[in-house]
Amino acid sequence: MKQLVVLGAGTAGTIAVNKLLPRLAPGEWKITMVDQSPDHIYQPGFLFIPFGTYQPAEVVKPKEQFIPAGVELVLAEVDRVDAEANVVRLVAGRELAYDYLIIASGTTPRPDQTPGMDDPEVWRKSVHEFYTLEGATALHEALEAFTGGRLVVHITEMPIKCPVAPLEFTFLADAYFKERGIRDQVELIYVTPLEGAFTKPVCSTKLGGMLDVRQITLEPDFMIERVDAAARMIVSMDEREIPFDLLVTVPLNMGADFVARSGLGNELNYVPVDKHTLLSKAYDNIFAIGDASDIPASKAGSVAHFSMDLFPENFLNHVAGRPMTAMFDGHANCFIESGDGKGLLIDFNYTTEPMPGKYPLPGVGPFTLLAETQTNHWGKLMFRWMYWNLLLPGKDLPLPALMSMAGKRTEG
Numbered sequence: 001m002k003q004l005v006v007l008g009a010g011t012a013g014t015i016a017v018n019k020l021l022p023r024l025a026p027g028e029w030k031i032t033m034v035d036q037s038p039d040h041i042y043q044p045g046f047l048f049i050p051f052g053t054y055q056p057a058e059v060v061k062p063k064e065q066f067i068p069a070g071v072e073l074v075l076a077e078v079d080r081v082d083a084e085a086n087v088v089r090l091v092a093g094r095e096l097a098y099d100y101l102i103i104a105s106g107t108t109p110r111p112d113q114t115p116g117m118d119d120p121e122v123w124r125k126s127v128h129e130f131y132t133l134e135g136a137t138a139l140h141e142a143l144e145a146f147t148g149g150r151l152v153v154h155i156t157e158m159p160i161k162c163p164v165a166p167l168e169f170t171f172l173a174d175a176y177f178k179e180r181g182i183r184d185q186v187e188l189i190y191v192t193p194l195e196g197a198f199t200k201p202v203c204s205t206k207l208g209g210m211l212d213v214r215q216i217t218l219e220p221d222f223m224i225e226r227v228d229a230a231a232r233m234i235v236s237m238d239e240r241e242i243p244f245d246l247l248v249t250v251p252l253n254m255g256a257d258f259v260a261r262s263g264l265g266n267e268l269n270y271v272p273v274d275k276h277t278l279l280s281k282a283y284d285n286i287f288a289i290g291d292a293s294d295i296p297a298s299k300a301g302s303v304a305h306f307s308m309d310l311f312p313e314n315f316l317n318h319v320a321g322r323p324m325t326a327m328f329d330g331h332a333n334c335f336i337e338s339g340d341g342k343g344l345l346i347d348f349n350y351t352t353e354p355m356p357g358k359y360p361l362p363g364v365g366p367f368t369l370l371a372e373t374q375t376n377h378w379g380k381l382m383f384r385w386m387y388w389n390l391l392l393p394g395k396d397l398p399l400p401a402l403m404s405m406a407g408k409r410t411e412g
């Protein structure tokens, strides 16, 4: 019997197993998943917890609920992969031999990587983040207690998962303070290492304009050197200083440490893979999927979903010694909350920037690309139900895995 081991039972690992299992010959495969946590967390919900829209309990469900019968879920931390011996070692001492390995261990925020950021004097007091459940929950209390001053929203370095999330947080903060009647007492500053509001030029111009309209100051090209906890400011490599009363940062995002310990990662612990097939560049029996890989696409659940639509066919061909023919194109789409019950939607891939138009039905929508609508906002909220009920269980959605130009317009 062939052994398939999957490291990480988050978004990508769970979708992969649910899509793959029905296509494997019965009795020929043993699938084992390893994850350090019994909880599956709907991470897009982190955006709404600071503003009290979602409660923490609304974004957590047991992982077991989404793992198909016949697949073993081992709750343990991965210590390392011995890729020469085809063995995974767990921290508790157990070893798992594999014929094929899928690394799906995601990416996590690492405040420990920036001097001063996790200083106990300021961490979760005046310096917050919303990329973890604990962080988003603590930030909710901090926002409720905030009565005015300088709120700095900050990105440490790219890539980060859901690269639009800090912008969404900023738009929602603007709307939140307006609703509380204290917007005129809050100075909002958006600090990014990018040269504009976002990575893609057309989108960056659009989103930059939305910051302007809301009187949010954009501070581009800011490469942080340290957080000065005593002076309550962030300091850049080129010695710019930005003081804050409340800092909401996105710490450096990094792949799992076991990837580095195993000699399988790049400088940020992401596994180098072929960007179309997700096969490791170093080992012919290892794939890396979701945020754990180094593909130049957004680190997003939508990318995990679209790429996993193509993955089973490639996996089966590869195992049978045939060429992999399904070529992933980096397709991503992201709803962008813009506050006041509205949102945008962007749809793009490795080579095509977000463009205006309608999605998913050309000319009809119901979602509008690159423009603020209420329907887009409802789409974002509806997505949580789709995630638990359709995406994670690996059900087929009427959305093409590869990006389509249908419904898109080239003019602005």
Ligand SMILES: Cc1cc2nc3c(=O)[nH]c(=O)nc-3n(C[C@H](O)[C@H](O)[C@H](O)COP(=O)(O)OP(=O)(O)OC[C@H]3O[C@@H](n4cnc5c(N)ncnc54)[C@H](O)[C@@H]3O)c2cc1C
Pocket: 007, 008, 009, 010, 011, 012, 013, 034, 035, 036, 037, 042, 043, 044, 045, 046, 047, 076, 077, 078, 079, 104, 105, 106, 107, 130, 131, 132, 161, 162, 165, 256, 257, 258, 289, 290, 291, 292, 299, 300, 301, 302, 303, 304, 333, 334, 335
């Ligand atoms: C604030 C926020 C908002 C977001 N909004 C959106 C959005 O609107 N749309 C969108 O598409 N995406 C969004 N995302 C991104 C999306 O959640 C991720 O891209 C997606 O979850 C990636 O899936 P993954 O399986 O690669 O990683 P994860 O889902 O993070 O799963 C990784 C798993 O690996 C396990 N693991 C890691 N290390 C080890 C180890 N050493 N041993 C054992 N287990 C380990 C973890 O416990 C985890 O269960 C958002 C993310 C955040 C943080």
